Amino acid sequence: MSIDVPSLVAQAREGRPRAVARLISLVEGASPQLREVMAALAPLTGRAYVVGLTGSPGVGKSTSTSALVTAYRKRGKRVGVLAVDPSSPFSGGALLGDRVRMQEHATDPEVFIRSMATRGHLGGLAWSAPQAIRVLDAAGCDVVLVETVGVGQSEVEIAAQADTTMVLLAPGMGDGIQAAKAGILEIGDVYVVNKADRDGADATARELNHMLGLGEARKPGDWRPPIVKTVAAKGEGVDEVVEALEKHYAWMSEHGELTARRLRRASAEIETIALTALRERFGSLHEDSRLAALAGRVTAGETDPYAAADELIATTL
Amino acid sequence: MSIDVPSLVAQAREGRPRAVARLISLVEGASPQLREVMAALAPLTGRAYVVGLTGSPGVGKSTSTSALVTAYRKRGKRVGVLAVDPSSPFSGGALLGDRVRMQEHATDPEVFIRSMATRGHLGGLAWSAPQAIRVLDAAGCDVVLVETVGVGQSEVEIAAQADTTMVLLAPGMGDGIQAAKAGILEIGDVYVVNKADRDGADATARELNHMLGLGEARKPGDWRPPIVKTVAAKGEGVDEVVEALEKHYAWMSEHGELTARRLRRASAEIETIALTALRERFGSLHEDSRLAALAGRVTAGETDPYAAADELIATTL
Numbered sequence A, B: 001m002s003i004d005v006p007s008l009v010a011q012a013r014e015g016r017p018r019a020v021a022r023l024i025s026l027v028e029g030a031s032p033q034l035r036e037v038m039a040a041l042a043p044l045t046g047r048a049y050v051v052g053l054t055g056s057p058g059v060g061k062s063t064s065t066s067a068l069v070t071a072y073r074k075r076g077k078r079v080g081v082l083a084v085d086p087s088s089p090f091s092g093g094a095l096l097g098d099r100v101r102m103q104e105h106a107t108d109p110e111v112f113i114r115s116m117a118t119r120g121h122l123g124g125l126a127w128s129a130p131q132a133i134r135v136l137d138a139a140g141c142d143v144v145l146v147e148t149v150g151v152g153q154s155e156v157e158i159a160a161q162a163d164t165t166m167v168l169l170a171p172g173m174g175d176g177i178q179a180a181k182a183g184i185l186e187i188g189d190v191y192v193v194n195k196a197d198r199d200g201a202d203a204t205a206r207e208l209n210h211m212l213g214l215g216e217a218r219k220p221g222d223w224r225p226p227i228v229k230t231v232a233a234k235g236e237g238v239d240e241v242v243e244a245l246e247k248h249y250a251w252m253s254e255h256g257e258l259t260a261r262r263l264r265r266a267s268a269e270i271e272t273i274a275l276t277a278l279r280e281r282f283g284s285l286h287e288d289s290r291l292a293a294l295a296g297r298v299t300a301g302e303t304d305p306y307a308a309a310d311e312l313i314a315t316t317l
Helices: A005-013 A019-030 A034-044 A061-074 A099-105 A125-138 A152-162 A174-187 A201-213 A238-254 A256-280 A289-298 A305-316 B005-013 B019-029 B034-043 B060-076 B100-105 B126-137 B154-162 B175-186 B201-213 B238-254 B259-281 B291-298 B304-315
Strands: A049-055 A077-087 A111-117 A141-148 A164-169 A191-192 A228-231 B049-055 B077-085 B111-117 B145-151 B162-168 B188-194 B225-227
Touching: A005 A019, A005 A034, A005 A049, A005 A125, A019 A111, A019 A125, A034 A125, A034 B060, A049 A061, A049 A238, A049 B238, A061 A077, A061 A099, A061 A141, A077 A125, A099 A289, A111 A125, A125 A141, A141 A174, A152 A256, A152 B175, A164 A174, A164 B188, A191 A201, A191 A238, A191 B145, A201 A228, A238 A256, A238 A289, A256 B259, A256 B291, A256 B304, A289 A305, A289 B259, A305 B259, B005 B019, B005 B034, B005 B049, B005 B126, B019 B034, B019 B111, B019 B126, B034 B126, B049 B060, B060 B077, B060 B100, B060 B145, B077 B162, B111 B126, B126 B154, B145 B201, B154 B259, B162 B175, B162 B238, B162 B259, B188 B201, B201 B225, B225 B238, B238 B259, B259 B304, B291 B304
Parallel strands: A049 A141, A049 A164, A077 A111, A077 A141, A164 A191, A191 A228, B049 B145, B049 B162, B077 B111, B077 B145, B162 B188, B188 B225
Antiparallel strands: none
C-alpha cells in the first residue's frame, strides 16, 4: 500500500503527532518509500538543536530527560525525545526499561517521544537515529533529546549524532567513572552529577573535575565542559543544565564548531548509507554469493583476502 | 626500501622469530608490500587452531595465556600469542599492562609472542588481527592464542576471529557477570573460572552455570560450553582447559562448525578490506572530497543523505 508522503510530511510539519510517529516508523523500518520520505524532509531540516544524553544504568537518564523536557516546555520550545536502545548484536534484548517517567509529557502536543531499538549491524545507532532525528527536526522540534545507555560503543556513537553531548553521573559510582573514563572524558560537552542530594555527590564532582583537568592545557577560547549538579527527580539544577547547554550552543555557533559537527555527521551518514548499499551488492547475507565463494577460496589457501577483495569489487561494482 | 618477501616468508616458515616479527610488522603497518606478503602467505595458512581468550581486567588473562603456552609446549606444539590492545578510538592509550608473565617463554624458539594495538576505525581488532594470525599460522604455529580485554565490542570481535572462544572469569566479580552477561553468555565456547583457590569460586561457577542454563533447550549434539576451574598462577586446572579446547575442536570438526566459522571469518575479512578500499575512494578522510561537498548539501537541506549516497557511489566507482 502506497502512502501519501507529501501529505504526511505536511501534517508532520504542522506538528501532528500521528504523522510524526508514522514517518519515524517509515524511516526506521526502511520502507520502500524511505527515499521519498527523506527527500521530502530534506528542505525542512537543519533547525533543531540535537542534544545527546548518555550515562551508565542507574544515573537517572530517563528522569533527567523528562526534567529537561519540562524545562524546555516552560521556555515555549517544541521538544522531541528519542530513547535509543543499543541492544546486543546477538540477543536483541532491551536495555532501556519502562518509559514511565515520560508519561507526564505524553499528552503534550508539543512533545514527541519515541523509543528506538538499534540492533543490527553496520552502525546500530549511527544507522537509524539520524533519520528519526530528521523527522523530529522537520516536525518543528526546537530541541531533540537523544537518550541512550552508555554501554560499549553507544556512548561514542551518540557523540557522533548530537550537536552537544551531555554525560550523566551519579554519586557512589566512582568505580564507574574509572571504568568508563576512556570513553566519557572524551565525549562530554556538559557533565551532570545527578542525585546530588545523596552522599558523595561533591566527591564525584571533584573526581570528575580532577579527571577532566588532567587533559592537556586548553587554548584560550576552548570549551571547558561544565559540571552541573542536579536532583532531576525534584527538578533541582535543571535550569542550570539548560543554561549550560545554551552556552555550549552559543560557543559552537561562534567558533564554527556547530557547522563542523553537522558536516561530520552528514558525511558519516552518507558514507554509512553508501557502504550499506555496497554491502548489499556484495551479497554479504547470502550463502551462495560471490563473497561466500571467495571466502571458500581464501580458507582453502588458494587466494589471499586482499586479492579476494579486489576481485569482489571488480566483479560486483 | 624493498623487502625480499619470498625469502622472509621462507624464513618465517622455518620458524625464525625475527622473520615472523618482521612479517607481522609489515602486515600490521599496511606497508606497500602488504599485498605481496599476504599473497605469499596464503598457501601456507589454514593449519593453526585459533583460540580467543577474553575477560574483564583482573581475571588473570595474561597468567592464563602463559599457563596455556606452557601446557601446549609440553605437548610439543608450536604456539603463537597475539595480545590485542583494544585502545579507545580517541585516546590511543594502552589497556593491556605489562607482558611480564610471558617473559618465561621469550627465549623459547617454538613460541611467538606479539602485542598489537587496534585503535583505528573500521573494525579495530577485526582489521589487523586476522593478518597477524595468518603470519603465525604460516610460521607453523599449531595453536594461536589471541588474548584481548573484554571491553565494549572487543569481546564480540574476538569471537569473530577465533575458532574457539574462551571466556575467563574470577571469583568476587559477580557484578561483572551481570554487567557483561549480554555479551559473554553468547560468545563463550569454553568458560574458565580462574583464581579458583579464592572464596567464591564455586559460587561464580554456579552462577555462570545457572545463567548458561537459562538459554533455550539445546538440541542433541549441540555444544554445551564447559566451565573449568583453574589457578593459572600455579598451573592448576590448565590441563583440563586444554582438554576442553580439544573437545571443542573435535566437536566443531565433526559438525562442520570449524569450516563454517572459518568461512564466516574469511567473508568478514574480505568484506572489511573491500569496504575500506571503497571508503578510501570516497575520500572519507579528506576535507575537500566529494563526500565533504555532498555533506554540505545535506546540512543545507539541498539534498537528502540517500540521494547523496547514490551520487557518491555513482560518481566515485
